Amino acid sequence: MSKTPVTVIGLGPMGRAMVDAFLTAGHPVTVWNRTASRADDLVARGATRAATVREALLANELVVLSLTDYDAMYAILEPATDALAGRVLVNLSSDTPARSRAGAEWAAGHGARYLTGGVQVPPSGIGSPESSTFYSGPKEVFEAHQATLRVLTGTDYRGEDPGLAPLYYQIGMDMFWTALTSWVHAVAVARANGISAADLLPQATETLGGLPQFLEFYTPRIDAGEHPGDVDRLAMGVASIEHVVHTAEDSGVDPSLPAAVLEVFRRGAEAGHGGDSLTSLVEVFGRKAG
Ligand code: NDP
Incomplete structure (x- = not known):
């Protein structure tokens, strides 16, 4: 069976x-x-270079967007909106759920069907199924x-609301950036004391690798709205993180x-959670957001 032809707009890493994965799997791309020069080696591998965005859109029904953000999408597609009708846009560019929902409406207004995606x-x-x-986005479009x-990767469909894929993605990045930066900071403290990143690696791996047991322990308590201070108390956390700061x-x-x-x-303790678990911060953060 012939492979579905695909257009890919955006040739960052x-x-x-x-494009490489599609070509390897035998899809015309x-x-x-x-x-434009970023396409040179891909064209040498068999991809077709479109001279204009309009040409790229008209070449295939399925169009994958891989751009820095939604501003880049509008910058690229606004001048060629007449070529959007009948296309299926799969936007794998990162942005907020709100901007993604607005993008889906914008695309629908120009007659395109639209899926959002968050590559993990x-x-x-x-190119790896794992x-x-x-x-x-619309289930029938996803299934088609x-x-x-x-x-490209395994697929994890989250629902019809186009904001869901970016929401799950941004929640993931919330954990990823803050956790990874915590390690970078710890390495800076270690290095300032003559301990190399390599020396720290076993301890870092054990500390961060041990986090799942905390998540599993605390998750049912959070979902039950319970934050008892039987295992950890926020007041202890204040003293502990003060030591880290010093x-x-x-x-x-x-x-x-x-x-x-x-x-x-400190904000959590002042709000009356000093005797509760650190998980009570979920309420403190939630209030800030609300
Ligand atoms: P880049 O930011 O490197 O990709 C940039 C692409 O967007 C390039 O094709 C660039 O064109 C284009 N672009 C940016 N701004 C404009 C503009 N104003 N007008 C026209 N084109 C523009 O990102 P990546 O390739 O690394 O990633 C793509 C998406 O995937 C991002 O949203 C990223 O958050 C997400 N992602 C990336 C991961 C990674 O590890 N790289 C991991 C998971 C998700 P030009 O070449 O001309 O500059």
């Missing part, structure tokens, strides 16, 4: 990996990128193109990261 792996994970991408999208300061390291955590812990 991610889009390039996607048309490409367009603002900086770096470019090296593209990797995963969140998708959301799932087999082709599986060439250790960073004494080491000549910028303490702003643990200091931000200290500020939130």
Whole structure:
């Protein structure tokens, strides 16, 4: 059976990996990128270079967008909206759920069907079925193109609301960026004290690798709205993170990261949660958001 032809717009590291995966799987691929030279090696591998965005859109029904954000999408597609009718746009560019919902409406207004996606792996994970991408949007559109999208990564459909894939993606990035930066900060404190990143690696792996047991322990309590201080108390957390802040300061390291955590812990304690678990912060954060 002939493979579905695909257009890929956006040839950053991610889009390039996607084109590579489609070509490897035997899909005809048309490409367009603002900086045209980024397509050169892909064209040498068999991709077709579209001279214009309009040409790229008209080449195929299925169009994958891999761009920095939604501003880039509008910058690229606004001048060619007449070519959007009948296309299926799969936007794998990161942005907020609200901007993604607005983008879906905008595309529908121009006659395109639209899926949002949040890729959960770096470019090296593209082409691997063990990797995963969140998708959301009309179910029948997702199902019609799932087999082709599986060439990129495994697919994790989250629902009809186009905001869902970016929501799950951004929740993931919330954990990823803050957790990874906590490690970078710890490495800075270690290095200031003559301990290399390599020396720290076993401890870092054990500490961060041990987090799942905390998540599993606390999750049912959070969902039950219970934050008993039987295992940890926020007041203890305040004292503990103060020690972390002072250790960073004494080491000549910028303490702003643990200091931000200290500020939130203190706010929680002042709100009356000093005797509760740190998980009570979920209420403190929630109030701030509301
Ligand atoms: P890049 O930011 O490197 O990709 C940029 C692409 O967007 C390029 O094709 C660039 O064109 C284009 N672009 C940006 N701004 C404009 C504009 N104003 N007008 C026209 N084109 C524009 O991102 P990646 O390739 O790394 O990632 C793509 C998406 O995937 C992002 O949303 C990212 O958050 C997400 N993602 C990335 C991961 C990663 O590890 N890289 C992991 C998971 C998700 P040009 O080449 O001309 O600059």
